[in-house]
Amino acid sequence: MGSWFSTQKVAGYGVAAIAAVLVLYPVYFLLQAAFDVGDPQVRPPTAYGVDNFSSLLQYPQIMLNTLTVSLAATVMALMFGSLMAWILTRTNVPGRRLFEQLMAVPYYLTPLLGALAWSLLGQPESGFINGIWRALGGQGHLIDINTPYGIAWVMALFEGSVAFVMIAALMKSMDPSLEEASQVIGASRIRTIMRITLPLVTPGVLGAAIFVFAEMLGSFAVALVLGLPTRYYVITTAIYQMIQQYPPKIQVAAAMGASLFAVMWAMLYMYRRVVMSGSYVTITGKAFRPRLLDVGRLRYVLLGICLLYLFVAVVLPLATLFFASLQKIATIFPTAENFTLDNFRTAMTMNAVRSALSNSLLLAFGTATIGIVLMGLLAWLIYRSRLPGGGMIEYIVMFPQAVPRLVFAFGLMWAWVVFPIPIYATLWLLLIAYLTVFLPLGVRTIAGVILQIDKSLEECAQMCGASWTFRVRTVTIPLLRPGLVAAWLLLFIASVRELGASILLMGPHSKVITPSIVESWFGTSSELTAALALIQTLVVALAIIVLVAVTRRVSAQPVD
């Protein structure tokens, strides 16, 4: 037993060291570039200073744009989120269960797909909606998606689901007897809402607002697709532009990235403080059966709101892309000969697309498989072993959560360019990047599975006389399997749809699908892009169907 403990220690600290290198090495290079004020052509830096940060003041427009878009998106996401959360958890609207599950769909469709679809719908000249508007006799355009509020609208729809998730959880965890107590004492319903319900949920909603705002600050895909045509830059797209242009402004981009990272980190810190200090509601962790409000006829109005939400966030975007992908030149009122299957044929036969798609699948497979082992060991190390330093490792592992993937990838790029082994611009670098940026996702998912399994299930096998290998084979792995499969699929899905890190790190011979979709959007035709986006969605959807089937099986077979 003594030797087994030391094997555990070696394995544990080995894995922890790998995670630390993965996370901290790029961050170091990001900071090095941010403080490098010497000759940009020379590495390592010849002089250090804070000039790069003071030069950020030359870009007030970008800061203003970022704040405008992020604030508008946060406000919209909170409005949608609270309204939907209230409807689905506190009223007797028909089909609540189903709608609650469907609320995750926009997130799975990805912000990129949402931006492409809404671009087709809402461009001032060629947008479908504006086409209908003019056909009905309108003048000019009804909506313009290439504006700050257009960008915020798409971000709120496709990245704001987290607001709904957080607020719904908050409402579910609220003990209904707190409100009932107020009513029994004689307070009216309005007074109860004002004096009891609102104060109770305020800290949680504030926490959600901070969290969503931090997420919007780091958002990239929507601002890229919808902002670039009018040269409307936010901080993430500005960083991307500075790195891609010639000559690149690496140092200023690094300073921008470091600042963004500092701000997001501060926001997430504030979020934790708010949630920990002020939340009276979620402390018990108990799920209560919320009191449902009987809203009478109004329930059909609320049902309409739910359907409308799903229509603009799911049905309309998918239908738009499908409609566009079947045309030679996408227009709202196409003639019969305009219809074609060529886009799909091209998408499936073009070498660039095929290699990007197969690269993506290969990478996703590798990331998920290696990730399961690495993140499984980390989760076990943090949450099951009693090794000292577990808290510190958890902190490092969760670190990428606070850094936008684009900024992280920038650090990675800068770090691995000077790495002695030539992996820059290969799939290997992408693999390393994915393993790093998905650490929080993977570790949290697997930890959930590990924590579900009662320790005595393994101990009991030991008391029956089973050796370690026999126990692992007959008890541990069978119990963990459904959860590990789910975590594998989640990592697979996340990898296939990854954009922020891939767009900087892929090389000419290591293209992957999501950045290729963006390239196609700006470089070839929107019709072909629509076909590509649908193909990618199909791959992700297949993976999700398997995921749901697996999770069903897990819940049908409860683990002690």
Added chain:
Amino acid sequence: MPASPPGSPRSFSTPSPHIEVEGLELYYGSVPAVRGVNFNVMPGEQLTLLGPSGCGKTTTLRAVAGLEQPTAGEIRIGGVPVFSSAQKINIRAEKRGLSMVFQSYAIWPHMTVFDNVAYGLRVRKAGATEITEKVDRALEMVQMREFGGRRASQLSGGQQQRVALARAFVFQPSVLLFDEPLSNLDAKLRADMRIELRDLQHRLGITSLYVTHDLEEALAMSDRIVVMRDGLVEQIGTPDEIYSLPRSEFVADFIGSANLIRGRHRPDLDSDGLTALETATGQLIYGMAYGRRARPEMTVSVRTVHLRISQERPAGERNVWPVKIEKTVFQGDFSQIHLYWGDQRLVARCAAMEPLAAGRDVYLAVEPRRVVLLGAGNS
């Protein structure tokens, strides 16, 4: 019959203990869980570790099982050391030949009832016919034979408990360990299972070490009880000894309900083998020392059921006092009567009787042999 360890349960010639625990200490970092525990379990005996939560009883059991590594001490099973800090021995749990029933039952949800029970036999590479035979017999013994094909998720708590039990004894281990096996069952089922478990243990003649915080369970099931507190042993004895002759205030108070009376020894009044005690307010009470040494300041314990209340003055001179009733609490099978006795309040438990009004004057009496002097001794 299961394979008997050296020193068979029924043999009189070799009364050597089956499990020996010596100077066991277990620290989590610098936090002590067990601080030096000694006890033996004789072959075929059911020994119970009893104490409040946090007293170290479960940690001790897990150390015997091999699931926790002690800091110091020695554990021998059948005379063979399985853990010894001095000799640097620590045999793995799976090699100790023990079996255990867990508090959470630990029924594997991905296997059928049959596969759960067969696990220990499959580990031991038993043949298919032997497995079927033994698993069927074990399930028969816990009245679960017809459930063999079910999954664990389709069983109630009591049924899971029975499966866990069958799984634990099917491969004829030399020792069975029980970690609060009944604590997750409801009160009625718990009382039934208590008797069933005791019967089964007798039929199997297996040495068992049992952990519980439930007093009634310990008294009903054990051959001997080890009362633990703060990582130390307070008292070891048969259920009757523990109940009738507690050694310390803790044991007297923890095991059933007792009145504790402190006072000064009056050797000048000792007579007829009785020890006299005078309280601060001058009340005299006679008790028995049971071999324990009387000290100038001492405490006696009187069980609430041994205090008797009457309206007429009972015969006898000693241990009879006029008292006033504070209140009576009706509790169904009995009534709990609170009394003023000097400056102290005493509680008496009487079979349900006509309620006595508060403030009423009655007589209180107790037999001197029921007044037990506390303290270390040779009892």
